[in-house]
Amino acid sequence: MLKGLLVGNVVVDRQLNFLVSVNVLVLVAAVAIAGTSFVNVYNLQSMAVQIPELGLLGIGVALAMIAGNGGIDLSGIAVANLSGIVAALLVPMWVSADDSPLIFAFVFGGVCLCIGIVCGLINGLLISRAGLTPIIATLGTSMAYSGISVVVSNGSGIRLGYIEPLDDFGHMAVLGVPICFALFIAIAAAIGVALRFTPFGVRLYLLGSNAKAARYAGFSQSGLQLVTYTISGILASIAGLIIAARISSVKWDYGTSYVLIAILIAVMAGVRPSGGYGRIVCVVLSTTALQMLSSMFNFLDISNFFRDFAWGLLLLAFLQISRIDLRSRLFGKS
Amino acid sequence: MATMKKLAVCALLLGSVFTIGTALAAGNKTIVTVVKLAGETWFTRMDQGVKDYGVKTAGVTTSEIGPGKADAAQQERLIEDLIARGVDAIAVVPFDPPMLEGVLKRAMDRGIKVMTHEANNLKNTQVDMEAFDNAAFGAHFNDQLADCMGKSGTWTSFVGSLGSLTHVQWADASAANAAKKYPDMKLVSAKNESFNDANTAYNKAKELLKKFPDLKGIEGGSAVDVIGIGRAVEEAGLVGKICVYGIGMPNDTSRYLKSGAVNGISLWDPKDAGFVMNKIAHMLVDGTEFKEGMDLGVPGYNNMHVKQGPGKGIIVTGQAWIDVNKDNLDKYNF
Amino acid sequence: MEPGYRAIGMNSQNPSRSETVKAEPEATATGPFLELRGIHKRFAGVYALRGIDLTIEAGEIYHLMGENGCGKSTLIKIISGALSPDEGSILIGGREVVLSPIGALSAGVETVYQDLSLLPNLSVAENTALSQQLVESEGRLARRIDRARLMDTAVKALAAVGLPTDARFCATAVEELPIATRQLVAIARAIATDAKLVIMDEPTSALTRREVENLIGVVDRLRAGGVAVLFVSHKLDESKSIGGRFIVMRDGAKVMEGNIADHSKSELSYWMTGKTLDVARYRHAAHGGEPLLEVNRLGRTGAFKDVSFALARGEIIGITGLLDSGRNELARALVGVNPADSGTIQLAGRPITLRRPIDAIDAGIGYVPEDRLSEGLFLEKPVRSNIVAEVLGQLVDRFGKIDVGRSRTLATKIAADLQIVAANLDNPVQSLSGGNQQRVLIGRGLTIDPKLFVLHGPTVGVDVGSKDTIFRIIQKLAGDGMGVILVSDDMPELLQNCDRIIVMRKGMIAETFEAENVDEDTLYHSLLLER
Incomplete structure (x- = not known):
């Protein structure tokens, strides 16, 4: 009778529409208030290079949330910093940056990824095998990874100096699009496709939707969790690589504010913290919206407090838009 | 959607309210001062100097902006946006100088003038302004502390963070001073980090008082440290039995200065510093030469000492410290 | 009482009739307690109830019947004040009222919902007296709890349903009680006030036969005291044995009412579904074929032990027993959810270990699990x-990548095969609906091309029409050569569908029956027998 209505799709489109609208609105408002310099190539590229590190951490948090079981990853920035620091300490011992900068850059990236895999695996094992709650496990590993970073770097930053391939990776644009931003979009697209169209992705959503039913249907909860948190670790290490490339420096306490921002990005993308739902395209749009708002406020000399206030307002507006109480109105259980 | 319209109106209103300064008169030079942490009393006072300079000087628009959290990443992003905005000059108080090397270089490459304050290890700056010689300042603290302690006993020091260059320089100079002149003074747990947070300083001080029951002297590092330390001293009932000196803001610390929990604070007026910073930035924009002994028109900055910095820029140093205790407290109302 | 009219489909009354129906000039003692006139209810433009007229007389028992989705729950919610009708009027004691939940309680309408709506951390006494306290404090419970009256009320009501009334029991937190006891507490709460109408939604789902008889005794006493009782139930047999009047709903309208004694189960089923259902035995085919499953001395510590039986292709075996008989654990062990730790299983001649x-x-x-929702x-x-x-x-x-086309094709085929x-x-x-959801789960099991199918409580909370469809599907599964195991506590279901029925008691197999040769009473007896 009444049961054939597309509640699910209605919600999804609303969230996507909201995020697209917000992006457009912020852009228009910024141009109107701050001037056309907001949309000149330099600023667009400048905003574009600031996005990947936040976006990758946001995707990591989103994946953890989708997997359910109170999933979250608080260790993202710690892994990012640790990757950069370990790479910055080890690679100069093997490769000379002056003689072979390209090899240096690749080895640097490789080391970062390895650290990301290891850290992600540790998170995954703690959660899937040792059965720790994700918030506690990743809080603990976050502090552990930061601790290692501090000790290994003696608490001070490590300067990389100017290494052309790395610097290009962090800043250069090809056909107007910064390389690191293009990489971010590629990664987001790959993960989005994997979530939607591969057995792994579908199983992850189902796991997050009902862990018990997933077990009865033969899914391996521990396997899925392990892969999820490892991917999150890898994404964090790529963020670390991008940070190192952008700043030419790595430090253990860089970006401590990113933990909460990543969570904000995921929640404002409509990812359900209880699991089973979330779209990567929305995570990307959420990140760009927050970045543009932030840059717009910087253009206007508006204090960062108002930026945080505006982000909060945006989140509330988003939650209002997605709030669905249609079930009782449409179905009225008979 | 009604919510969207409301959001748009809010954004526009907020923007217009704070855009007063952005109404550029044609040809006005923009100088933006970037501080470590928006909302900290120190930098609120500095803002008065920043505004003052803009009001008193023709052809120049000044403003101050800072991140909401003490995080090098946030400061870096702020500056990226300023570069994209195309300001004429940036005056920065870096939270973590080495982490800004890259972005400041990019600013200068784009023709933006860059000056810094409290960052004399920074390569990519045209002028770094120090209110006084940091080593001398550190030693000055120590002398005051030693005097109060009767030149013997256990003492400890605080810093904002291990990356906060000037704090570290004061603490190190202080330690060196004690080692040279006061052999009976023993330094324990040097350079405790407070992250520019009075509560963190308070908790750390409590710990230290417990750990070292015979502690006789504490030196603060960031402007809020003595507040936390003073509170801990009061609560432990050690007023008058333990010597506390540090940098601080007169109004914020007045309560503890009056009660005796804090013996004295030394500082430089951030308002004067802000004024001088903008003056120097303006001089850079106009291409004025910096000469040894020049007078910048502000008390304490009448005889600037110029020396070569670590990069291509110079370091200009004044003699602008002031000592405040309960006797002269009423002279300083900030 | 209007003569029972036969109107199948839309009610003949004008749906746009105004709401301001004149109330009867006087509320007579002999008039009906509750009357609904022309009740319409819409959700987002779709009708849930169409022109419902209903009369509830004091001291009568009513059975509200209908398939899932027919509007029963909506009607109950309107009577109990949780929803308000879009059109039509409600009269209580001859006076027209606008009901709120508290208002309904004050008027004497009590509802025992399917989920019991008990407050798990509160004690038995507090839960039992809750309604009464709500009514007397006019909803401002936190301010005016009358503890002395609370115990008084609770004790009287608990005694009426046959529950203990000692202080320890009264102080027990409800969440610690077994489900059957909780159900009785919920009923006790309903009768604790001076209820005039008690509505019970599927009240016997967790009760044993003995407890059901006890409940019927309670209902009889209520009736004698002038209280009307309205049952919502799928169990036609039970309804018939309780007796009284019945109301059948279909697609939001009332299609039939009368005395339940005057009509057969198949007539009632017909009105509910519009279809003729074969309510006799479904299992007609001869069974037998190659041996498929051999379970030998299977055991799981703390649950069951020494379970041995065999199943042939095309055979349907039922497993039943009380809640503590181990039948649920056995089912879960056969599908790897709670694995056995001793004994062997052989499927199609090969030994298999089912650890996950x-x-x-x-x-x-x-496998179709016991609780489809969780x-x-x-x-x-x-x-x-x-x-x-x-x-x-x-x-x-x-x-x-998942081939979306193939996925859709498979799902569509399964849905068509199972009439989802x-x-x-x-x-x-x-x-x-519940029945369709069960068929989705059966469909999921079919996608793996199973040799053996274990169905755990397949028609719990499923209406008559869907039950019939599911039974036919089960027969077809067997007909296709699968072995089927039905784990259930629904005796008629097992008798209608199985070749053999295994009765478990206290973790072991007690008896095995040929389904054709046994009746419900014998099965119950076997279930409860003390060894």
């Missing part, structure tokens, strides 16, 4: 995803 659910799936064992369905996910959940790995193309009624397979599965 995936082992069972790989071995070709399909153990089976991914509620907000599409019907299609729910159906193909176990075979995702088989639906990929050569790039490792869903407007769109992309709708969330929670939008389906």
Whole structure:
């Protein structure tokens, strides 16, 4: 009778529409208030290079949330910093940056990824095998990874100096699009496709939707969790690589504010913290919206407090838009 | 959607309210001062100097902006946006100088003038302004502390963070001073980090008082440290039995200065510093030469000492410290 | 009382009749307690109730029957004040009223919902007296709890339903009680006030036969005291044995009412579904075939032990017993959810170890879990995803991506085969009725091409029409050569569908019966027999 209505799709489109609208609105408002310099190539590229590190951490948090079981990853920035620091300490011992900068850059990236895999695996094992709650496990590993970073770097930053391939990776644009931003979009697209169209992705959503039913249907909860948190670790290490490339420096306490921002990005993308739902395209749009708002406020000399206030307002507006109480109105259980 | 319209109106209103300064008169030079942490009393006072300079000087628009959290990443992003905005000059108080090397270089490459304050290890700056010689300042603290302690006993020091260059320089100079002149003074747990947070300083001080029951002297590092330390001293009932000196803001610390929990604070007026910073930035924009002994028109900055910095820029140093205790407290109302 | 009229389909009254129906000039003692006139209710433009007229007399028993989705729950909610009608009027004691939940309670309408609505951390006494306290404090419970009267009320009501009334029991937190006791507490709460009408929604689902008889005694006493009782139940047999009047609803309208004694179960089923159902035995085919499953001395510590039985292809075996008999644990052990720790299982001649659910799936064992909501369905996910959940790995193309076309085709075929009624397979599965949801889970089991199918309580909370469909499906599964195990506590279901029925008691197999040769009473007797 009444049961054939597309509640699910209605919600999804609303969230996507909201995020697209917000992006457009912020852009228009910024141009109107701050001037056309907001949309000149330099600023667009400048905003574009600031996005990947936040976006990758946001995707990591989103994946953890989708997997359910109170999933979250608080260790993202710690892994990012640790990757950069370990790479910055080890690679100069093997490769000379002056003689072979390209090899240096690749080895640097490789080391970062390895650290990301290891850290992600540790998170995954703690959660899937040792059965720790994700918030506690990743809080603990976050502090552990930061601790290692501090000790290994003696608490001070490590300067990389100017290494052309790395610097290009962090800043250069090809056909107007910064390389690191293009990489971010590629990664987001790959993960989005994997979530939607591969057995792994579908199983992850189902796991997050009902862990018990997933077990009865033969899914391996521990396997899925392990892969999820490892991917999150890898994404964090790529963020670390991008940070190192952008700043030419790595430090253990860089970006401590990113933990909460990543969570904000995921929640404002409509990812359900209880699991089973979330779209990567929305995570990307959420990140760009927050970045543009932030840059717009910087253009206007508006204090960062108002930026945080505006982000909060945006989140509330988003939650209002997605709030669905249609079930009782449409179905009225008979 | 009604919510969207409301959001748009809010954004526009907020923007217009704070855009007063952005109404550029044609040809006005923009100088933006970037501080470590928006909302900290120190930098609120500095803002008065920043505004003052803009009001008193023709052809120049000044403003101050800072991140909401003490995080090098946030400061870096702020500056990226300023570069994209195309300001004429940036005056920065870096939270973590080495982490800004890259972005400041990019600013200068784009023709933006860059000056810094409290960052004399920074390569990519045209002028770094120090209110006084940091080593001398550190030693000055120590002398005051030693005097109060009767030149013997256990003492400890605080810093904002291990990356906060000037704090570290004061603490190190202080330690060196004690080692040279006061052999009976023993330094324990040097350079405790407070992250520019009075509560963190308070908790750390409590710990230290417990750990070292015979502690006789504490030196603060960031402007809020003595507040936390003073509170801990009061609560432990050690007023008058333990010597506390540090940098601080007169109004914020007045309560503890009056009660005796804090013996004295030394500082430089951030308002004067802000004024001088903008003056120097303006001089850079106009291409004025910096000469040894020049007078910048502000008390304490009448005889600037110029020396070569670590990069291509110079370091200009004044003699602008002031000592405040309960006797002269009423002279300083900030 | 209006003569029972036969109107199948839309009520003949004008739906636009105004709401301001004149109330009877005087509320007579002999008039009906509750009257509904021309009640319409819409949800987002679709009718849930169409022109319902209903009369409830004091001291009468009524059975409200109908398939899932017919509007029973909506009607109950309107009577109990939780929803308000869009059109029509409600009269209590001859006076027209606008009901709120508290208002309904004050008027003497008590409801015992299917989920019992007990407050788990509060004590038995507090729960029992809750309604009465709510009414007397006019909803301002926190301010005016009258403890002395609370105990008084509670003790009287508990005694009336045959529960203990000692201080210790009264102080026990409700969450610590077994489900059957909780159900009786919920009923006690309903009768604790001076109720004039007690509505009970599926009140006997967790009760044993003895407890059901006890309940019937309670209901009789209520009736004698002038209280009207309205049952909502799927159990036609039970309703018939309780007696009274019946009301059948279909598609939001009342289609039939009368004395339940005057009509047969098949007539009632016919009115509920509009279809003729064969309510006799479904199992007609001769069974037998090659041996399929051999279970030898299977055991799980603390649950069951020494379970041995065999199943042939095309055979349907039922397993039943009380809640503590180990039958549920046995079912779960056969599908790898709670694995056995002793004994062996052989499937199609090969020994298999079932340590995890995936082992069972790989071995070709399909499973419909006991609780479809918490153990089976991914509620907000599409019907299609729910159906193909176990075979995702088989639906990929050569790039490792799921072939959406194949996935849709498979889901559509399964839905057609099992007559799953869903407007769109992309709708969330929670939008389906209980019967359809069960068929989704059966469909999921079928996707793995099973040799053995274990169905755990397949028609719990499923209406008559869907039950019939599911039974036919089960017969077809057996007809296709699968072995089927039905684990259930619904005796008629087992008798109608199985070849053999195994009765378990206290963790072991007690007796095995040939289904054709046994009746319900013998089965019950075997269930309860003390060894």
